[in-house]
Amino acid sequence: MSKQAQPTDRPWDAYLGEADSAVVTKGKFGRRMGFGQRPAVVVIDAQKYMVGVADDDAAWPSSCGESGREAVRQIGRLVEQAQQVSVPCFFTLFEINPNGTDMGVYRLKRDLLDSDRWCLAGTLGAQMVPELTPSDNDVVFVKKKPSGFLGTPLLGYLVDRKIDTVIVVGGATSNCIRATVFDSSSYNFRTIVPQEGVFDRIPISHAISLFDMDRQFADVIPMEEVIEYLRTLPAGQPASEGS
């Protein structure tokens, strides 16, 4: 049986104890939001610098390695299914100007890496992974910070299409996915994270972020369940008001 078919396979279970479960039960945390009627898929930073190249990850300073490449395959399946029923997909690209003028305090925290395999605008690393192909119904846009919402037109795109459910995939789980999930649920979209569709560089950060999100801000569920939901939708899903 494939990994994604096992809803009980929760990456965080290994890290938690009974006291933690008692907190969740007492506070009534962790119920299911459930799917709404009009979903959109938001693909966060599915770019070459995030997933590197097999057997050459050392040359890619921000690569999430094999876990990223496996997630990209899963994201490909999700995007394909979404496109078949005209569910809109929004692809963010994280890009920094090569001269660093748009990097802000992140430059203090991390440094401006001088590499064409990082996320500098115009370089190899900033390109979308070739496994994903936006359709005419989809929108691609640049973001400058972790969240797909902050400082971008995403919110207006979702309102325009009357979206009520946001499916978030991409990476990294503990950074951009988590920031996007905070914003998505804070703006009151039902928020879904297919767990095989997100990835991170650090296993425990990945697992505990999934746990934290599932507890309060999103349904973290198997990719198979999400794809099955999309399959049940009638074709001809929400388009832009003006089209």
Added chain:
Amino acid sequence: MSKQAQPTDRPWDAYLGEADSAVVTKGKFGRRMGFGQRPAVVVIDAQKYMVGVADDDAAWPSSCGESGREAVRQIGRLVEQAQQVSVPCFFTLFEINPNGTDMGVYRLKRDLLDSDRWCLAGTLGAQMVPELTPSDNDVVFVKKKPSGFLGTPLLGYLVDRKIDTVIVVGGATSNCIRATVFDSSSYNFRTIVPQEGVFDRIPISHAISLFDMDRQFADVIPMEEVIEYLRTLPAGQPASEGS
């Protein structure tokens, strides 16, 4: 004496009467915000589609005509002076995807114009006017809606440089300038509109928008006064934190 040297030359005076002045006086509206210590210049949509071409405006559906072209000359003076003292300039470009998927309800209000002299991404009309040249210290970015702040990274750029004063120029006065001014003063930046640096297609909309902004949200003052202020600043103004 040139127009910009006359602070008393207010485009709105011709439209207003004594009853209107009494309202302003009674409510204590219309005082001066004044300049702060760390200004930035925000140039809104100084693109070819906004100003057309002399003797050929009929071919440019959104051209503001000669008033736009004259304002661009004034903006050029402002930007040059700002660059001399390293005051950062931010240039917005209004672009719509040619397939209209990012246009939202504006498409209902206006229609998607099929012209390379409008603001479609990748067309002639969407290019910045050649009179303006961003420096390495400046940032250019795309916006999808009237305000230079909404759905863009501008706010973070200003915080990063510790800006306290935003000088807004470009067009059109009653649309994108006014929306940007609302946001700038709402986020508590001292907001300055040099009146020769903004322009509109419709004279009364221009004049009354200037009046409304000067009354509540910005200082609408002569360009010469703004340039003089920039001249008095020490060189080496606010750079990005990380640089």
Added chain:
Amino acid sequence: MSKQAQPTDRPWDAYLGEADSAVVTKGKFGRRMGFGQRPAVVVIDAQKYMVGVADDDAAWPSSCGESGREAVRQIGRLVEQAQQVSVPCFFTLFEINPNGTDMGVYRLKRDLLDSDRWCLAGTLGAQMVPELTPSDNDVVFVKKKPSGFLGTPLLGYLVDRKIDTVIVVGGATSNCIRATVFDSSSYNFRTIVPQEGVFDRIPISHAISLFDMDRQFADVIPMEEVIEYLRTLPAGQPASEGS
């Protein structure tokens, strides 16, 4: 025939000429957005300080006078009709802390007025007008700046109820209404301004703001048409997701 029954009675017509109309025609401005399926009403600053008291306006420094009081009556009709079909109404209250610490640069532009008939939190002037009564389905919240969206939870409330159409009423037309309309249409809500439901202190600012909004950002239409639209809706309109 009552004023609101005449769609052709446009307050701005008296101010405009043929050259202005030609600009609107050439740019294809000013089409109708039209109503969507799930409206909400946003009532901006319908507070005592905004409308004063008949025969005593001199004592109310920000009163819009009789035009405000007449608009409040119209807003009352709209809110009542909305409540009958469970269309949610959101009421903003503009409040400034009496010590001015939350006023920001507006204090430089205008001054902190020392009056209990202005908008200081806790004073008489800050109270909602008694003609309006929020229902259990409605939400009242404080705002600190012109737009009902900026720095408030409004956007999330609208997403939660799957709103696609925002009907904006209250005052003043050239300040808070206009800022709210900019944000509403920028987030891609169909935006409707019933012209008898908005008001201003200055007649020309009112008229030209209506013209500018109708040209680009909202449908400015007779109140009667909006109430008629609400009448046609089935009862049991959008509630919060969680309820």
Added chain:
Amino acid sequence: MSKQAQPTDRPWDAYLGEADSAVVTKGKFGRRMGFGQRPAVVVIDAQKYMVGVADDDAAWPSSCGESGREAVRQIGRLVEQAQQVSVPCFFTLFEINPNGTDMGVYRLKRDLLDSDRWCLAGTLGAQMVPELTPSDNDVVFVKKKPSGFLGTPLLGYLVDRKIDTVIVVGGATSNCIRATVFDSSSYNFRTIVPQEGVFDRIPISHAISLFDMDRQFADVIPMEEVIEYLRTLPAGQPASEGS
């Protein structure tokens, strides 16, 4: 030697291995942002429902227990020191309307708890803890979602006071603190988390959130170091522009 005096006492060290450290080193993550010149303190949800009552935590459904109460003591020290040098403190209060109309999708995830020891507006649980006393220079405001920035006036308050450094304390670490830290650093404020000033219900979520934030978005440092920094500031720190 007291806990806060040991910069090397990192709650996350016990959970991480060499492979994780190698990722941090390779990506050049985790440098120090450092302090700027104009700090503010943001106290997140220091309310009774968050910290419960000693020996009675079972009656408080969202209490973080003793770890919360100890953090409140530390926050008290920080706030007191800030107030001595006029560094502004902003206190958020998380409140839900008792009828749940402002709760949005969080109601699906968690449920509306019927208890006066939770965060319902007007109840005991929603009150600020008595250990903290805002000064006249400080601002208290309500928020509806995890981040102190989203849907609140906080950003404008910070711009108004020309803040460049945001010190975030309160709870819970993996929810509201983390969301606030994402927004603070995304808007380009240097962001500081004094590790004894934040708390959570779940130890591993607390520890790994601190690790994740310190790696990318904030400096997680000992409280003592932050208080020492405040001590070195000249009195008469940033006030509101208008005051």
